[in-house]
Amino acid sequence: MNTSGIIGFFLSKIAPILLAILGLIFIARANKGEVSRVLTSSTIAIIGIAFIAGAVVLVAVGNGLVDVLFSQED
Template identity: 80%
Template sequence: MRDIPYLLAVQANELNTEGILSFFLSRIAPILLAILGVIFIARANKGEVSRVLTSSTIAIVGIAFIAGATTLVLFGGGLVDLLFTSEDGE
């Protein structure tokens, strides 16, 4: 019974990063955004509008950084594929 995780790790030679990313984007991110929204609404109801605006701006800038990093990774991957693939398709 103790060897099952080891055997599964040995059988899987590579990590399914696309599956992990899709799980995070479909399950975890909406929950985190909902929690953030509840916090913003609670602060706005207390009259802390300036803090809500500051937090919202920080969240939007963070999302922009994540989107920019994703774009750079995709662009870099395409550039590497373009530069380091041979012409005969190997």
């Protein structure tokens, strides 16, 4: 399975669209005077992005460990 291709596609195509939608929602809420909800939602979104970045790092580290542990030298 081409995990680097899937991650690259997600980061280049889907993530910016989702972030733009979140930004529009936050701006709309802030204009309505719901600043505390916007701050809470922003914090949750940032934590979510950190978890996604952590998952990407774990995939990269896991691939590296598998390559090191199961590399066959001729």
